[in-house]
Amino acid sequence: MKIAMIHGSPKLGNSNSDYLLQKLEPLVCSGNEIFHYQLNKKPLADSQYRELCQMDTLVLAFPLYIDAIPSHLFRMLVALEEYLKLEPKKELYVYAIINNGFYEGVQNHLAQEILQNWCLRAGIQFGQAICHGAGEMLGEVKQVPLGHGPLKNLGDAINSLAQNIQTRTQADSVFVSPNFPRPAWKFMATHTFWNATAKKNGLKTGDILRRL
Numbered sequence: 055m056k057i058a059m060i061h062g063s064p065k066l067g068n069s070n071s072d073y074l075l076q077k078l079e080p081l082v083c084s085g086n087e088i089f090h091y092q093l094n095k096k097p098l099a100d101s102q103y104r105e106l107c108q109m110d111t112l113v114l115a116f117p118l119y120i121d122a123i124p125s126h127l128f129r130m131l132v133a134l135e136e137y138l139k140l141e142p143k144k145e146l147y148v149y150a151i152i153n154n155g156f157y158e159g160v161q162n163h164l165a166q167e168i169l170q171n172w173c174l175r176a177g178i179q180f181g182q183a184i185c186h187g188a189g190e191m192l193g194e195v196k197q198v199p200l201g202h203g204p205l206k207n208l209g210d211a212i213n214s215l216a217q218n219i220q221t222r223t224q225a226d227s228v229f230v231s232p233n234f235p236r237p238a239w240k241f242m243a244t245h246t247f248w249n250a251t252a253k254k255n256g257l258k259t260g261d262i263l264r265r266l
């Protein structure tokens with residue numbers, strides 16, 4: 055089976071979407087051919103769109119942006135829909151790993167519905183999405199093996215996604231939050247991530263809270 059791993063974060067450096075794809079890949083590579091696509095540097099070329107039409111499975115990993123799909127990825131889906139009309143492939147399955155900044159993975163429900171509707175419109179099969187909250191925590195727990203500690207729920211979700219991909223099964227989407235107390239996560243995210251990121255970008259803590 056030909057599987058396309060599509061990295062849908064616009065970040066140029068390390069991204070949580072990339073981390074999630076890297077965790078999934080070893081679980082689905084056996085007996086399959088894996089192809090990688092990036093959207094963060096330049097739009098896909100005509101030849102890449104044609105390749106995607108010949109895949110058996112597309113796996114999209116992307117962040118939640120304003121309760122929806124990042125615009126560069128959305129543009130790619132709109133373009134791919136036109137290619138799929140010319141080279142229809144009904145047995146193409148789409149799976150997704152969506153991650154978001156807030157704690158609750160359920161925040162991603164609209165983005166997964168957008169993807170589900172896009173599949174219907176493009177005439178292809180929606181397989182399943184797994185949706186994980188507290189995305190920016192992932193970089194901080196890189197040493198923790200998947201399926202353990204704060205990554206227990208995520209590990210279970212990725213394992214079931216891998217199985218569904220291997221067997222081309224359609225399943226209900228899964229929404230998970232980390233196995234970590236919400237108040238502790240909020241404290242750490244504010245102090246070690248958001249405030250530190252603001253400082254790195256020449257902003258003060260108060261600038262984050264300022265309303266335009």
Ligand SMILES: Cc1cc2nc3c(=O)[nH]c(=O)nc-3n(C[C@H](O)[C@H](O)[C@H](O)COP(=O)(O)O)c2cc1C
Pocket residue numbers: 063064065068069070071072116117118119120121122153154155156157161188189190
């Ligand atoms: C422009 C923008 C919009 C975002 N919108 C949301 C949102 O609506 N809800 C949310 O929970 N997180 C939101 N986030 C946070 C990202 O989803 C989160 O940081 C994610 O982990 C980034 O994943 P990545 O590293 O794969 O790009 C937003 C981030 C940016 C930059």
